[in-house]
Amino acid sequence: MGIPYDDLVLITPPEKEGDPSVITVNCPDKTGLGCDLCRLLLFFGLNIVKGDVTTDGKWCYIVFWVVGKPTTRWDLLKRRLVGACPSCNSASAIYYYRSELQQQKPPDVFLLKFCCFDRRGLLHDVTEVLCELELIIRKVKVSTTPDGRVMDLFFITDTRELLHTKKRKEDTHDRLRGVLGDAMISCEIELAGPEIATCSHGSSFLPVAAMEEMFRLELTEEFQSGFAIANNVSVMMDNTLSPSHTLMQINCQDHKGLLYDIMRTSKDYNIQTSYGRFSLNERGQCEVDLFMQSDGKKIADPSKQNALRSCLLMELFRPLRVAVVSRGPDTELLVANPVELCGKGRPLVFHDITLALKMLNTCIFSAEIGRHVIGDREWEVYRILLDEGDGPSVPRKKIEEEVTKMLMGWK
Structure with a gap:
């Protein structure tokens, strides 16, 4: 017999004030499930302080320790998490993936x-x-x-x-x-x-100078070591500790949606995580251990290892790109974030942009969201033309810093 539908997701409130809530997911597995769950937690404004993932490739057991807000709608969150889980036939314990067997x-x-x-x-x-x-x-x-x-x-x-x-x-x-x-x-x-x-x-035209500024950082081989040291970021891969899995160890500073960014990258590379552990210390540093496979095997190809490592380094450092540029006599705020291969964009980006501008007492004259292919990836680009009015304007550097802080959760 399969587990009851209501037990696919369990949410346990904190035992005492200040402790995290515990979310337990026990359901059939699929590639990208961790990404889909983390995206929902990000959408509901939850901060993941610890996580454990275990799967045998057919069934998975995931636990998130999360910190919510007084306004968090836990019942609604549970329904959304259950909806993200692959369905199973409880009578015969045969699992199937709705996304694979039914045309969405x-x-x-x-x-x-x-x-x-x-x-x-x-x-x-x-x-x-x-x-x-x-x-x-x-x-x-x-x-x-x-x-x-x-x-x-x-x-x-x-x-x-x-x-x-x-x-x-x-x-x-x-x-x-x-x-x-x-x-x-x-x-x-x-x-x-x-x-x-x-x-x-969206407009097919994007300002060339702004795009060069936002996307100029490329992690070449010689740049990677200096980049990692300067930003206290470490991504290491080891094939010697497990006969069938590659171990990836990540150390970095926390930011809003960090685990989502890691899982999104793994999903886009078709990487399956068999076991994972995530923890956040009091200094805001994250430690992540992931035992992974690609097509049921270790990630042995050096070129695929380097591509995955470079992409993760960039996601840990700049998951979103922010720039404030001149648009004639006016000021334009540009924000770009990568779109998942399945077509989903990062949640709450427009919410955080508008909140940061509201706190800066800066009005918006016009706004536009469009999707553009830049390099070999699709990006969601937010173009915000600011109304600086007759009063003293906020320095452009200040706007860029405050919007970045809000998007990264560093407020």
Whole structure:
């Protein structure tokens, strides 16, 4: 017999104040499961302080020790984690992967269009409501008119798959009205047809100088050792300790979504983790041990080892790229993050960008999210044109630093 559906995921609250909550996942295994779970924990704003992963290739047992917030919706998180687990037939204990045996229908994309009077922090407040409603922002276009009105176009998908219903639309409208109040002029939600979805594509033009600045760091062989020492980062691989697995040991400074970045890289390289342990010390340093395989074997190819190691070093140092550049007489903030091979982008990026700008008391004149292929990877690029107004402007270096800190969780 398989385990009961409700026991796939167990969440144990802390025994005393200050202790982490414990999340236990006991389910069939699949390549990339750790990445999918870590992405959900990141979406819910949880910080992973410790983790253990064990699998025999068919069934896995994962434990996360996490620190949440007073507003964390634990029941909802449990439902989302259960939904991310591969399904199993409890009667016959035969496991199957829904993603492999069933053709997944792409989620419907909806256009949320609203007009309102502008104010500082408005875009972040709207973004926060959408995140709370589990509406995933795929693309956005925001523009401000000379008379102080804002026209926002959000292309969104619904995690709950209910946005086609009247009640879900009304709930979304009411939540936005609660935040915007009398500033809201109009609000519409409609299914984005092909003719509308084409408006969601980002501009094909990206400023060359800014792209060179954001992507100039390449980890060549001679640069790697100095880079690792300067940034206190270590990625070591050993094939002598196990007859069938490669051991990867990682030491680095913690940042928001660190374990997600590691697991995302492993997933994109089709690496399976048979055993893993993650721990975070009081100084904010992380230690990660992973016993891994590729196609059921050790990672013996030196070129694949070097490629994986170089990619991980970059992800540990700069999982997101941030730059503040000139756009004519104006200032533009650019943020880029890599997209998973499956097409998913990093969660909460737009939320954190708008929160950092709100705390800096900096207004947004226009915003755009688009996807671009840079090098051999697809990136999600956020372009934010800042409205510096008539008052004293925030130094560009300060904007870049504060946005980076917010995205990396170093606030």
